[in-house]
Amino acid sequence: MNRQIRAVGYTMLVLFGVVFMNLSWLQLGRAEQLANHRANTRLLLKEYALERGAIRSVNGDTLAVSVPTPDSQLKSLRTYPTEGLFAHITGYYSLRYGRERLERSYNGELTGKGGVVTMQDLGDRLLGKGQKGDTLVLSIDTSVQQAASSALGGRKGAVVALDPVSGQILAFVSQPSFDPNQLSQHSPQGQQDAWVALNQDEENTPLVNRASRGTYPPGSTFKVITAAAALEHGIGADTSFPATNEYQPAQTDRVIRNFGGSTCGGDMASALTVSCNTYFARLAAEMPAGYLEETAKAFGFTETPPLDISSVASRLPDSDDLKSPAFRALSSIGQYSVAATPLQMALVAAGIANSGRVPVPKLVKQIEDARGAVVKQTSAETWKEAVSPETASIIKQMMINVAANGTAKAASLPGVQVAAKTGTAQTGETGDESIAWTIAFAPADNPRIAIAVMVEGAGPGSDETGGRVAAPIVRQVLQAHRSVAGW
Secondary structure, eight states, X not given: OHHHHHHHHHHHHHHHHHHHHHHHIIIIISHHHHHTOTTOHHHHHHHHTSBOOOEEOTTSOEEEEEEEOSOSSOOEEEEOTTTTTTHHHHOOXXXXXXXXXXXXXXXXXXXXXXXXXXXXXXXHHHTTOOOBOOEEEESOOHHHHHHHHHHHTTSSEEEEEEOTTTOBEEEEEEESOOOTHHHHSSOHHHHHHHHHHHHHOTTTOTTSOHHHHOOBOOGGGGHHHHHHHHHHTTOOXXXXXXXXXXXXXXXXXXXXXXXGGOOEEESHHHHHHTTOHHHHXXXXXXXOTHXXXXXXXXXXXXXXXXXXXXXXXXXXXXXXXXXXXXXXXXXXXTOTTOBBOHHHHHHHHHHHHTTTEEEOOBSEEEEEOTTSOEEEEOOOOEEEEOSOHHHHHHHHHHHHHHHHHSTTGXXXXXXXXXXXXXXXXXXXXXXXXXXXXXXXXXXXXXXXXXXXXXXXXXXXXXXSXXXXXXXXXXXXXXXXXXXXXXX
């Protein structure tokens, strides 16, 4: 009997020890993580008593601001005056569903806990004036953002534009969008109804940030990377192939054809101008296996871009797959299992525009305290050294010709040299849908803006190409930025 009692006692000691260790881990190891979890309503209630900082565009328009309320618990209401226009940038601030986008990633700064405390802040706290959050100033001008949204219209898609040198985001649109005011309202039932409606809209998926989290086959815009892979490894731009309307790589019976059944060939510049599938498929199939993968990764593929808000990595086929000439050929024209975010393709354009250097993308230009003094300013950083300046220069000239004489004519502007590349990726089980793309930068001799436009589910037919659907959107955004920046 004593032996059984001892066994029970030991068991109880072990169980108490497990409980003690678990509570200690929660208290010491995960205390900060749990306290700062976006769904921690106790923390949010505490934050509602603070004067949360605003979010503004570079031209001073208010995108998010907290207004006082008579509520004894929720002493402020987070409002978004531009509704859905900046929703995928600001995100939302909800008692029930937490924080998202900039509201989440800069929560410390917006609540005055970002690590920068001025003497004025200390004085205010000592005098009992309360803690005030800092203001985020974005690099986006409202008129450029509006131009991008209007140009995209009612289509599903995304527009990402940035300064190719500084990495500052100039436009960041994902459509369909949503109204964050519906999620920030104080009515619990109203928040829940809005959340359920947004999540049940499977056709439009308005909460999905297509600009930095949606991945799509990039189509012929990927030929910029294929050309770069060849040039970086000593395969000259004068490499020519006979004109043909189809090409069958080794190790497959699948034939790759040109768009519309056209016949094309010649050198690399000629092939890029008309977006010749057979040329780039053969170029990739005949180059050594690692070239394409190496260069795509040099532009950032397979890595998550270091953006202020959540983003995902663009994808490549497995290395073993790319050893096959057939899979390399399909990948070289942005098909097979290649998938890119609009952000990544904007960074590809920026890399060519910036002499081979891919910048770190940034939404926030500077952070100001409650009195408007700048407490932090972002600076230009390089994320990737993608290609040599010589390779970037050669491809830039090719892209200039694409905009002037090729498939991207609809992206051109009078009096300004534009560099561009279009793409149309076939999707769906039968390939009867398409994703329309255009990437570009301008002015070509002194680039001020690099851009990617993606239009989702453009549909079948020769009219639904990157050149016809996405390139005109590029032109409208370029025009808007030209008006603002004066280039």
